[in-house]
Amino acid sequence: xxxxxxITSLFLGMASLQAQESTLxxxxxxxxxxxxNVDTISIYQPSRACFxxxxxxxxxxxxxxVNLHFTADMGAGKPVPGLSQYSLSENICDKLGFxxxxxxxxxxxxxxxxxxxxxxxxxxxxxxQGREWGVGVEYFKITNPxxxxxxxxxxxxxxxxxxxxxxxxxxxxxxLYIDGYYVFNNKRFAYPAAYKIGMVQRHxxxxxxxxxxxxxxxxxxxxxxxGSTFAMLDSYSTLQASVGGGYSANxxxxxxxxxxxxxxxxxxxxxxxxxxxxxxFANYLKTIxxxxxxxxxTHVSKIWCYPMxxxxxxxxxxxxxxxxxxxxxxxxxxxxxxxxxxxDIHQIDFPDYLDDLKIKGSFxxxxxxxxxxxxx
Numbered sequence: 470x471x472x473x474x475x476i477t478s479l480f481l482g483m484a485s486l487q488a489q490e491s492t493l494x495x496x497x498x499x500x501x502x503x504x505x506n507v508d509t510i511s512i513y514q515p516s517r518a519c520f521x522x523x524x525x526x527x528x529x530x531x532x533x534x535v536n537l538h539f540t541a542d543m544g545a546g547k548p549v550p551g552l553s554q555y556s557l558s559e560n561i562c563d564k565l566g567f568x569x570x571x572x573x574x575x576x577x578x579x580x581x582x583x584x585x586x587x588x589x590x591x592x593x594x595x596x597x598q599g600r601e602w603g604v605g606v607e608y609f610k611i612t613n614p615x616x617x618x619x620x621x622x623x624x625x626x627x628x629x630x631x632x633x634x635x636x637x638x639x640x641x642x643x644x645l646y647i648d649g650y651y652v653f654n655n656k657r658f659a660y661p662a663a664y665k666i667g668m669v670q671r672h673x674x675x676x677x678x679x680x681x682x683x684x685x686x687x688x689x690x691x692x693x694x695x696g697s698t699f700a701m702l703d704s705y706s707t708l709q710a711s712v713g714g715g716y717s718a719n720x721x722x723x724x725x726x727x728x729x730x731x732x733x734x735x736x737x738x739x740x741x742x743x744x745x746x747x748x749x750f751a752n753y754l755k756t757i758x759x760x761x762x763x764x765x766x767t768h769v770s771k772i773w774c775y776p777m778x779x780x781x782x783x784x785x786x787x788x789x790x791x792x793x794x795x796x797x798x799x800x801x802x803x804x805x806x807x808x809x810x811x812x813d814i815h816q817i818d819f820p821d822y823l824d825d826l827k828i829k830g831s832f833x834x835x836x837x838x839x840x841x842x843x844x845x
Contacts, residue, residue: 511657512600513669513726518572521666521794525840527564527579527592531611532557533642533688535705535830539823541621548824549628554618555705557642557688562590562611568840573599573667598665601655607646615640615690640690644832647683652676652717662719663741663785666794666842670739671726675718680745680781682711684804686832704757707832709804711779713747737789745781752777752806754828774808794842803833 534556540548566579574597581590592609615636622629652660654676662670687706723738752774780803787796807829 508657511670511672511674512659512662513671514667518667519844521568521570521842521844523568523570523577523794523840523842525566525568525577525579525838526582527562527566527836527838529562529564529609529611529834529836530560531562531609531642531644531834533686533705533830533832535688535828538825538827538829540825541823549622549626551622551823552618552620554616554620555688555690556616557611557613557640560613562613564590564592566592568842570665570667570842573597573603573661575665596665598661598667600652600659600661600668602651603649603661605646605648607648608644610641610643612641617690636690640688642689643687644834645685648680649682650678650680652678658717658719660717660719660741660743663739663787664796664798666789666844669724669737669789670719670721671724673719673721675716677714677716678745679714680712680747682709682747682781684709684711684832686804705830706755707804707806708751708753709749709779709806709832710751711747711749711804713745713781715743715745715781717741717743717783735788735790737787739787741783741785741787743783745783747779747781749777749779749804754806754808756828772808774806777805777807779804792844794844796838796840796842798836798838798840800836800838802835803831805829805831 535554537553537555539551539553541551542548563582564579565582566577568575568577570576575595577592577594579592590609590611592607594605594607596605597603598605616633617636618631618633620631650660652658654674658674658676659668659670660676660678662668685706685708687704689704718741720740720742721737722740723735725734725736727736754772754774756770758768758770780801782801783799785796785798787794809827
């Protein structure tokens with residue numbers, strides 16, 4: 470009897486688990502393929518999900534800027550102020566990419582057009598963009614020349630020194646974003662309308678929305694060339710978690726409902742503007758130094774920086790022409806970090822005559838994207 474009860478319990482548990490998995494998968498599938506409950510006066514959605522293929526080109530300018538303030542005892546009777554600056558050169562990265570989408574889900578990959586540095590520059594992106602909510606994951610890597618600047622004292626001082634070195638190779642910037650949004654006025658406002666082919670805004674509308682973002686950014690300089698660039702630190706990585714909200718609006722400049730599945734006329738022109746200030750409540754920074762290390766050891770300093778206000782902004786314009794969809798998009802991100810208790814000079818093996826180290830900087834990028842999409 471015990472064996473029968475045990476087998477029956479296991480069977481019912483497995484059946485329940487399978488049913489839950491089936492329900493979850495069904496919900497995900499329904500989210501991807503089916504039109505949602507909307508005010509059809511304001512929003513149009515195709516009656517069935519379909520595949521689409523997009524080709525796009527981007528221009529991206531990303532940077533990771535760090536200012537390390539310190540004082541140095543140079544035997545002048547009082548500490549001499551110093552500043553060590555690090556940044557990735559602001560070269561524009563041109564990419565060509567492809568996007569495959571089905572319903573609300575899309576996957577894209579882009580790569581650099583023309584070699585401008587020692588490594589390839591590429592990006593991956595996955596999105597689930599719905600009317601009510603959406604999530605996205607993006608990874609990119611860019612390699613540009615590395616700039617270091619060292620300033621000691623002020624002009625006219627005996628110990629004044631100012632020099633800048635540009636390293637042509639050996640440094641890279643890479644980043645990982647995980648985003649999410651929720652739209653309040655989601656029955657009358659289609660946030661993705663100007664960014665993807667699956668939704669069409671019929672009439673001008675807007676909505677408040679909330680957003681959350683997890684971001685990892687890393688700026689790495691080759692430790693073998695850091696000595697020639699008098700870098701006090703060789704790599705930085707930041708981890709930031711942010712929440713916030715803002716307003717998004719779709720301005721419909723032209724709309725005509727399709728008369729059939731292969732309507733070839735101009736059907737829609739939409740402009741989107743979105744502004745989302747956020748508060749970065751988790752702001753973590755890790756620094757690595759090889760400069761004064763004789764052996765192969767690395768010296769690491771880890772700190773939590775102050776919470777900071779930051780900004781995310783988007784703009785897009787789209788045209789629907791039969792089964793073709795054209796979109797031009799602009800994305801802007803700016804994330805700061807700062808700490809007055811930045812580094813332990815003994816932990817990262819700095820010389821004893823350095824003191825009072827403070828650090829501040831920003832991770833930022835803007836992206837201009839043009840894409841043409843064909844819906845099958």
